[in-house]
Amino acid sequence: MTVALTCIALLGLLLIGLGMAVSFTRRGTKTIIGHSADPADRLHKLVRAHGNTAEYAPMLAVLMLALALREPAAWVLWCMGLATLSRYVLALGLIAGPSLAKANPLRFVGALVTYWTGFALCAALLLGI
DSSP states (O other), rough: OOOHEEEEEEEEHHHHHHHHHHEEEEEEHTTOOOOOOOOOHHHHHHHHHHHHHHHOOOOOOOOHHHTTTOOOOHHHHHHHHHHHHHHHHHHHHHHHHSSSSOOHHHHHHHHHHHHHHHHHHHHHHHOOO
């Protein structure tokens, strides 16, 4: 249960931290709502990183919690950790890259590992592993 709860807490910190970064950036740029259409704009990148995290982190957290209640296999615990790490890698790729309009290896790896581990966690839950 400790691995799952740690991962869930880290996903929560990522989501809340990105939300705060969006709020602080809005305040600093005096942008109450929306953001520039420029994919290189910092606020645009932060909003996308926060939105993407909000799209995936809750489902991953639910899967992790459900699996933790079953005393999962070691590989499932590793998947939880990798899924959490992949969300941080993806967020970093979205924020640190020069523009959202250009491919970024961190974004690619973060998304790929998110999909892979997400499917693996779903399979583990369905199979009762």
